[in-house]
Amino acid sequence: MRPVCPPTAMKSEIACNQCPLRALPAFASVTPEQRDFIQGMKVRERSVPAQAPVLRQGDKRSELYTLLTGWAFRYQTLADGRRQILNFLLPGDFIGLQGNLLDVERTGVEALTDVTLCVFPGDALWPLFRAHPELGFDVTWLCAHEKLLVDDNLVSVGRRSALERVAMLLIHLFKRVRALGLADGDSVPFPLTQHHVADALGLSLVHTNRTLRRLHAMKMLHLERGRLTLGALASLQSLADYEARELEDRPLI
Amino acid sequence: MRPVCPPTAMKSEIACNQCPLRALPAFASVTPEQRDFIQGMKVRERSVPAQAPVLRQGDKRSELYTLLTGWAFRYQTLADGRRQILNFLLPGDFIGLQGNLLDVERTGVEALTDVTLCVFPGDALWPLFRAHPELGFDVTWLCAHEKLLVDDNLVSVGRRSALERVAMLLIHLFKRVRALGLADGDSVPFPLTQHHVADALGLSLVHTNRTLRRLHAMKMLHLERGRLTLGALASLQSLADYEARELEDRPLI
DNA sequence: TTACCGCAATATCAAATGACATATGCGGCG
């Protein structure tokens, strides 16, 4: 639970030229003109508390978001309640493209922690492409990049053992969080419950627990009070046959 | 290895304004100007025989393709040979975006049948965005649409039983093929072996066979000599908790 | 023809994973 901000701190809608994300080495720089255009599209910020929906399955031509702070995830549910988490969203990720481009939103997005979002109107996308093709290109990049995440997760769920899957998810998240400068040595914040891990990996809750315990017993990880510590990253990686390379220079809209 | 075409057969390169795909109701129309621009990007056609690679994992900034005829699939393999098919490609699908935009191609593409491709140079993408933002928008649409396919497959592999998975894949492919006007009543061509089905659904070959036999015994499908017949589409759909809606008006680059 | 090869089909057995029951610990809240 994040501390409640006093009203004075509350009002700080961040201008794009002071966006703390842009300062990170992970993100590519933009020209002042591009930045101003993005700033002009931004209509407001939005806060969503943990566990609340950001987008619902079935939403039509919804707003577009860039995640500024906090964690979220994309998921889809079946009629009987089974849920599959498709990928996790971290600061800098772009949200709502599919529902905006195609007919309706087929996947829901839920906040995992308290979250703040940069809000763009649903009809901003085409003007952006027309006025700034470079930014349209960046949107495409972000889409292709998210597809990469889903591809990787599908390989995992389809072809890796439970042990390998869990290892691969933890490595993956660890590296993404670290790329955002949020790591403290070999430990990062980790707000997922075992339920989220299970739903992301196509495992039952019980088996996820067993597998986490097993990895813990193997001294490959330490998970406690919302922090994940990966001791032997290299051996985890060879266990999972997975090497995530976090990219520098990803675009940020 | 590209097959050497005899000079006579070789010459049937199709101009975009006579492309048989564009005539289909599934595809959106383009302005003559857009069509001419696409025609100008096209450098040649390429044929790939069944089972041969179209793109290899690791290719850098490869060419871009639009699939004109035949079937292909995107896949990823692990070090020990396990293979996961991510999605199947049918005429009109755009190939190579990820490897072109991101650093390298992380997924391979293999021809399932003999295939012909419309070839665009690897550096054509940015000029396309700049000269014709509408076409850039279409590329983004195609990317988001393919992500939808991978999302759906991930839900399947993660949360559906083997029976549901097989049912859902067959419905999905049936509808896509039908949307291309290739159906003959309730039957469509079906060039996949059980091996492909297994690799797409995260199942073993043997279990895939068992499951197909079971569906056959339930009189839900008929699979023979490269043709798939779905008798009771509605009951299959409720079995799989899956309803694919094939979109009209998808863009074609 | 004959041998071979890929694909499908099937049996048997083993392993991975899921389902259910239950216990423990911890924080919020009346």
Added chain:
DNA sequence: CGCCGCATATGTCATTTGATATTGCGGTAA
């Protein structure tokens, strides 16, 4: 202070799925 709800942990057993081996069939090449 005690109760309740949620997340984690663990045992037992059932089920699904995987591994291995074998057979048959149809195409094809020597």
